[in-house]
Amino acid sequence: MTVTVGDRVPEATLTVMTPEGPSGQSTTTLLGAGTTVLFAVPGAFTPTCSARHLPGFVERAEEIRAAGADRVVCMAVNDVFVMDAWGKSVGVGEAIVMAADGNGEFTRALGLEMDASGFGMGERAQRFAMIVQDGVIKHLMVEGPGEFRVSTADSVLERLGSGE
Known part of the structure; x- marks a missing residue:
């Protein structure tokens, strides 16, 4: 079952790269305090994700924070090594937390997985964005197959700016 607006973010562990190496972070810690923008992509280094999705958030990160987000998480x-390399290749710096859901456990807990086996990618996350406030989903924007409209940085900024 897919999460909906008003649901608490499910408990899981995501992995982020730190100066000391990979570090497991609970979703309660990473997404639970303040306002977090979480956006998910089907795969690092894939065409739309690398050319438009992640770069859009990098370009608009300061505006997203100015509109009320405490952090932005991709x-x-x-795996965490791929996410770290991808973030470095795009130049995310400190603007975006690059989080790996290596086994897809959090994605499945959200109910937002998709089968990309036809592309040789196995189970992946659907393309989506959500705004989480103190661990509760306030906005959930899930793309239809092959679409890139509602989970963009611009769309997230509209939602943050609406004050809803």
Whole structure:
């Protein structure tokens, strides 16, 4: 079952790269305090994700924070080393937390997985964005297959700016 607006973010562990190496972070810690923008992509280094999705959030990160977000998190069902390399290649710096859902456990808990086996990618996250406030989903924007409209940085900014 897919999460909906008003649901608490499910408990799981995502992995982020730190100066000391990979570190497991509970979703309660990473997404639970303040306002977090979480966006998910089907795969690091894939065409739309690398050319438009992640770069859009990098370009608009300061505006997103100015509109009320305490942090921006990018997530994919990839390993932490791939997420770290992808973030470095795009130049995310400190603007975006690159979080790996290596086994897809958090993605499945959200009910937002998809089968990308036809592309040789196995189970992945659907393309989506959510605004989480103190651990509760306030906005959930899930893309239809092959679409890139509602989970963009611009769309997230509209939601943050609406004050809803």
